[in-house]
Amino acid sequence: MTSAFPRPALARLVLGLALAASLSACGLKPMYAGGRSGAAAQALASVQVEPIPGKNGWLMRNALNDRLAAMGDAAPRFLLKVQLDDRIEGLGVRADDTVTRERRTLRARYQLVDTQDGKTVLDETSSWDAGIDVASSEYATVAAEDSALERLTEIVADRVLASVALAARE
Structure with missing residues (x-):
């Protein structure tokens, strides 16, 4: 008697079904289940971002508002109150003391305040960094630093809103 599935394929199928069944019982729920009518999306839709000073603050507020x-x-x-700390430090240094590599770190301390009772629901920090090659052209280096800031802003905004969605959903 021959089977439609070879034994290794059948074993993988059975194992896959068993894993799928065990995951459904673990209590995990997709954060954005229900799309725009889901709990997380509705909580995020009710978040207002306070103005953040500086160029990096302007970029961060726009990134947050776009997602919201x-x-x-x-x-x-x-x-949502956000305070940013943006630092650039030299990493690679040649014998003549010129920097060849920089690291830009964007750190956001954020607080989520419930406007109904003034209570702070969430008070956390998120940060990310990026490496920058320092070119012989000062213009190219400044452009690379600006590009790194834009990328970091997008990444940190995503991390902040993921944390806010969890807190606001509860």
Whole structure:
């Protein structure tokens, strides 16, 4: 008697089904289940971002607002306060003391405040860094630093909103 599946394929199929069944019972729920009508999206739609000073603050607030706008439009219930720390430090140094590599770190301390009772729901910090090659052209180096800041802003904004979604959903 021959089977439609070779034994290794059948074993993988059975193992896959067993793993899928065990995951459904583990209690994990997708954060953005339900799309725009889900709990996380509705909570994010009610977040208003406080102005953040500086160029990096302008970039961060725009990145946060772009992501929040995709969640819909709801009456503001939460206020997101963000303080940024942006640092560039030289890493690679030649014998003539010229820097060949830099690291740019963007750190965001953020607080989510419930506007109904003024209570701080979340108070955390998120950061990310990027490596920058220092070119012989000062213009190229400045452009690389600006590009790194834009990338870091996008990454940190995603991390902040993931944390905010978890806190606001509860």
